[in-house]
Amino acid sequence: MTTTDSLIERQRRASLAHIRQELLAPVTSIIGYQEIVVEEAERLGLHAILADLGRILGAVRTLAELLDRLLDPAGMPDIASDGDLAIVEAKLRHDLRTPLNAIMGYSELILDECDSVDLGALRPDIERVLTEARRLLSQLDSVVDFSRREADRTGNEDADNLAADLMRAFQPIEGAPALRSEIGRILVVDDNESNRDLLCRRLARDGHMVSHASSGRAALDMLADGEFDLVLLDLMMPDMNGYEVLTRLRADPGLREVRVIMISGIHETESIIRCVEAGAEDYLPKPCDPVLLRARISACLERKRWRDREHLYLTELKAEKERSEVLLHNILPSSIVRRLNQGERAIADRLEEVSILFCDVVGFSAIASRMTAVHLVEYLTRVFTTFDRLTLDLGIEKIKTIGDAYMAAAGLPEPRPDHAEAVAELALGMLDATDRISREAGTPLKVRIGIHTGPVVAGVIGTHKFIYDVWGDTVNLASRLESHGMPNRIHVSEAVQRILEGRYVFEPRGSVAIRDMGQISTFFLSRRAETLGPDGEI
Template identity: 50%
Template sequence: MVQSADIGHRVQIARIAQKIADPAQAILGYQELIIEEVRRQGPSEALPDLEKVLRAARELNALIEGLLGTQPSETGSISLLRHDLRTPMNAILGYSEMVMEDFDGSLSERLVADISRIIDESRRLLAQLDKAPETSSFYSDEKTSDEADATLAADFVRTMAARSSASPEKVGRILVVDDTMSSRDLLARRLGRDGHAVVVAGSGAEALRILETQKFDLALADILMPDMNGIELLGHLKSNRRWREIPVVMISGLKDYDAVVRCIEAGAEDYLPKPIDPVLLRARIKACLERSRWRERERRYLSEIEFEKERANALLHAILPGQVVKRLAEGEEVIADRVEMATILFADIVNFTEFAARTPATVLVRRLGALFSRFDELADEYGMEKIKTIGDAYMAAAGLPDPRPDHAQAAVAFARALLVEMARATGPEPPLSLRIGINSGPVIAGLIGRKRFVYDVWGHTVNLASRMESYGIPGRIQISQSTFEALGSSCMDVHQEVMEIRGIGKYITYLI
């Protein structure tokens, strides 16, 4: 209870100091900005008075910072502070108002606003100081006059008391780098007591050699080392892909703000001054390890997301042409193209219905799947675009979505390869034959559907290609007049026929 009361007293003191410190820090911050602005743009004649305001603001903050070190047994702190603050506050107010009067008209709007803000903050500081209760009242049985601060202190005490119910400490593998044997030994013993696995290195070079063969969750590195200082070691770690994710806490007796900033800029996770407070060390290491584990989880989740994304992308490429996938990724909503000249191919397995009726489902699906998978491979080999399968029929196109001048030649070569594959694939099973029809001409190609994307083609050219197949002969390739003309001199060994085709009438076809 004594400890809880002491924490409560310190919180109340800190709250009073904070209420006074906030406007004081604002004054100092704005005054620094004002001087920077005047040095760049003028009026330079105002600088002497503004420098006096800056010195007074720094003195003001130093006095207030002293209140934070007040012990519970000390009394009269606020009374003394009220008296001591008058001098810098009077200087800030007096010189700021003098600058506003003397340089009226030559100050920019921003400078006028900032100086006015300093004057307002100074008056607010005086008001806060006059409201502050005596420090001695914290230690009597009487209630503080500021009920809000008392409530805040009580809440903080309860929060501190609830810390014991937190989750158990997490441990990790820690690399300690320090050229002083006693320092690294002390650190290793402290960390070992907390259950961490600790490896020590006496120099930056030794630390790099250890990292080549071992993995660590955290590194503690001294800044001042002879062969390679801590900032240089940090640079090596952050520039190496294998080590850059290791959190590094810098440790040093160097009381230099610039060194701290440089370490954080170079990628340090945290900074601890020497001599190291064991409680603070434990808290910082726990926080670093927890952040490291969260980052590892994030990397794992991102990796899983990327894997699923790649898998979905591969599936999309298996269903749609690559160019169409790219257009979808770029946000194109309606994908539709008029292709002036392409060649459409239909291949249908003859008597497949009778074969399906007497064949077990698993055998049927396995045989058809193996056959069409081989057709897909041949389509890639001959530069054909598979459109779809319709039951036991296979539909492909040449010359879309990317145009090609030899679309007819590619389709006929692909058709011949299909017949060869069909003959090769029969084996001991009941023989199956293929009937193929080809037609060339203009088509409409596009993507339809949202639940299940389908890239399809439409038009008279597609319908006639289907007729070429359905009126064809098993084991042969039947092509239309337009395909025959597109083939030109490359068409050899064909048999011309005149057929009566439903919906079209008499039509000249060619059998290959």
């Protein structure tokens, strides 16, 4: 085709598109109004006029079908010559007037006979249908006029500009990048062998990995065994129709994400709507236009790629969130994590009865000087990991480690009545653990432990690196009891001794001078009371 012929063809297509738009707008309006009128008449039980209303609706749909057929560029004759133009114009005007006359005639008849039927709210809509039909009839000659000359045209500049714009739109854009063609794994499902073969060959030529099935049941079996990006699914099949296959796919959690394009010779709107509502990505008529099929498949596969990426990002995000949650729970108590997740920012609580424990390795500098850095860290990790297991088993909160010192507390963030007993059990467990680790490692290891009970303030500090910490005189005294204690002994305050008296064995230490606190009566907790025999011996 020469450049001149190509331009003439584009002009022809632009003219047809303009006429189609001019005619379809009022026809669409008439269809809408008439469908409302029919539905309302059925609801009101106006049986006397339902037959005529149905005839009007049928005429409107016939009008729309005529427009689609008569203004199809592929089916139009060459309208370059005046003779052909006259033939096409005459046929359009004649064929379109027939349904228009029926629409107007029956509408006028219903309005004329309204004395015998109470039309009520139907009258305005019937009058709108009649008005639109008359307007379309009056415009028919001016709209359907391919041969108008510039001198004879009146107010036609806008239409000409529209056609020119449309022609430009049909031309390829200079320098535009070629559209990316998505490649995928496609399953073709059709009971007709010729249809399957044709589709498979086209798809394979486009680079897709293609499989095929001759029935709905075979397709379901293949989908269960293999992975496919897209299914081209015929609607009409004998053993299991395409709609049944589609509904089963959407009901199967493992297959509901498979994309499906329905392909059928049925052009009924209800069938298309049902398939789309059931989860079909698209609906293509048979025979498929190769260019349209390629575009729809590429668009569908691209949407799948984006969906797959979204799933991947969401999975990675979920994994990251879970790792963050685990890390956060390792740093903060669970109840504090919940409060932070609920949006609470300033977390600070005063608790009246909390037991604080400090544990420190005796002579740590001398031990460290005899070990390599790696050995030292591994050794401390072993010790503190054992302490962590003890706190976890006893439901005690590890607060922090500072160098070779370990701090824990019971009775926070949630109060508990046995806070002092829990910390005493932790202290005894720490002594047993350090003795065992010392013997197994062949490295002498001794610890000092201090415990005090009383009121504290606890809360979260920091915004970048969170830490749950405890403050107050109770904390200070527990720390100083540890520093004033003795190796492998549990040094406790009088408050702890009073709470646990009778359940544990205590040895009076006497009065100890504590900086900033004066003389304090203290005790050594040695063992549980039930470990003593009737004669007081171990």
